[in-house]
Amino acid sequence: MWFPDTDKLIISEDQINQIKEKTNIIGVIGEYVNLKSSGQNYKGLCPFHSEKTPSFMVSPHKNIFHCFGCGVGGNVFNFLMKFKGISFPDAVKMLGERAGIQVNTSKSDRNFAEKRDVIYQIIQKAASAYVKALFSNLGTKAIEYLKGRNIDTGTIKSFKIGYAPERWDAMLSYLKAEGYSNEKIEEAGLIIKKKSGSGYYDRFRNRIIFPIQDNIGRVIGFGGRDFGNNDPNIPKYINTVENTVFHKGRYLYGFNESEQSIRKEGSLFIVEGYIDVIRMHKEGIKNTVAPLGTALTEDHISYIMRYVRKIFLAFDSDEAGVKAALRSVALMHKKGMDPWVIRLPSGKDPGDFFDEYAPEDFGMLVEDAISGIDFLIANFITGGKEYTANEKITILQSLSEYYENMNGEILKIELKRRSAQALKLEESIIQRELIKLTPNKKNLPYNPGIPKLTGKDQQFAQKNRNLSEEKIISTELYLLLLILNNPEFFSKLSGRIDEKFFRGKWNRKLWNAINRASTNTGWDSGAVFGYLDDEKYIEYLSGKLVEEALYGNPEDQVTDVLSKLKEKRIREKIVMINSRLSEAELENDVNLTNELMVEKQVYSNELEKIRILWNSKTEH
Known part of the structure; x- marks a missing residue:
């Protein structure tokens, strides 16, 4: 099964399979993502990256999910691990409780x-x-x-x-x-x-x-x-200091108490301290959380964005609170979203705001909240003030750091537009100055791409049925994808091929995973993923498997692919025989020459059978 190293083999395969069989992947993921039917699959906005057009697909028939936007994918256990930030055993236990199955761990591991x-x-x-x-x-x-x-x-x-x-x-x-x-x-x-x-x-x-x-x-x-x-x-x-279970940059205070309200309201308030959270909840604003005595982190934002995209910052109105809000705005801009900033009365924080004001007053502050970009502008540009040329350059120098940090053209365009209005300059001038003032950093964004396969394994299956020009590794992988897409074919093929049939090491791993998963009744792609140990490979496969157009006439394709693989191997055998024939003839070894000629004829006959089969298919 797919485990972090430290959690390996803690839970028996039988229990994992029982839980998987009783778990509806649409039901689980649907609690966190608004899914809509799309053919045989379901789609929704990806919870792992910011997007406006749904690219997140879930296949109930294969029990897998995949996002074509960010590449994340896997089975229902992988989803919970990524979404909740938990280990494999914790994901199993969580789904076990949902399915009414008591999860036990093996004594030896x-x-x-x-x-x-x-x-x-x-x-x-x-x-x-x-x-x-x-x-x-x-x-x-x-x-x-x-x-x-x-x-x-x-x-x-x-x-x-x-x-x-x-x-x-x-x-x-x-x-x-x-x-x-x-x-x-x-x-x-x-x-x-x-x-x-x-x-x-x-x-x-x-x-x-x-x-x-x-x-x-x-x-x-x-x-x-x-x-x-x-x-x-x-x-x-x-x-508490960082330890085996506590990582303050990963968790948020009050999130468990807020989770249902966050989903219901479709928004989230972030405050600075524990008492701020508690007072907000007491006043009925239950979709409120706080970092754990530290600034917000990218992990915090990534986790929040899996639930909601509308975020309000309600930090203290003092200098420290403003600085914290500026850092948080920049962090969210880096993640491609613009938060709302609530401006509390001077000297107030959410913990004592309600000592003098009613929840309705806070509601008015929410209505008057300004965007993160407007908050930046307000902190660097005083409305109505006339600035000198040098002052404008200094302001743009400060804003350039935020501009560089922004992930997305819409945010950058909006910052340029609002800066131009506030400084009474042409947008084209603002753009030139921001680009000129932005440090030229050559740090390219990380792109994990497909798994780091080596040698011939770097060739992957194509959508084209005509695989005559493909490497043998690609053809093998295409066959395995067909089996994953149509599990009923495995029983027909398992007696004809085994691990040695495959040359690519990743193909052998995938075949072995299929072989192990097939021992369970009703196995599917999601079950196979449980026996693979490379997350990127799982994500690549999940992407291929949710492409419905990839497989037409699967039974014919399996026959064709097997024939192609067989033809390739026969031709390689004939090449080897020809090489040995040349050596035997040079050495005047008549007996060996005759044996090799007979062997070559056998393989040539096999090739002829394949040719006849292909011709008959073409005629029909």
């Missing part, structure tokens, strides 16, 4: 999974302990602080907010008593090793704790907020 599960267990126990501490006598002041921020008990419980006691070893002692080692507790990010001497101490002390979940709802870490402490040397927020 579960070491990595067990180690990772221990970390999850420790973090979950810590989360429960923090919640318990908050609602004990120890958390009285923390509760008072939260209620002072207008966060009520219901919201506290909904977000599973907790409290880390002021003791240096409260969590350490608790988890040690639960049977976990210092090393595992440290790996979970809950304790820190002392710099001098031996021993450990709690990472979170006297802090309000916000549990952070991954994309499928597991607690993976914590954000801890200091409260009631005016010491400037103590950071307001600290987070």
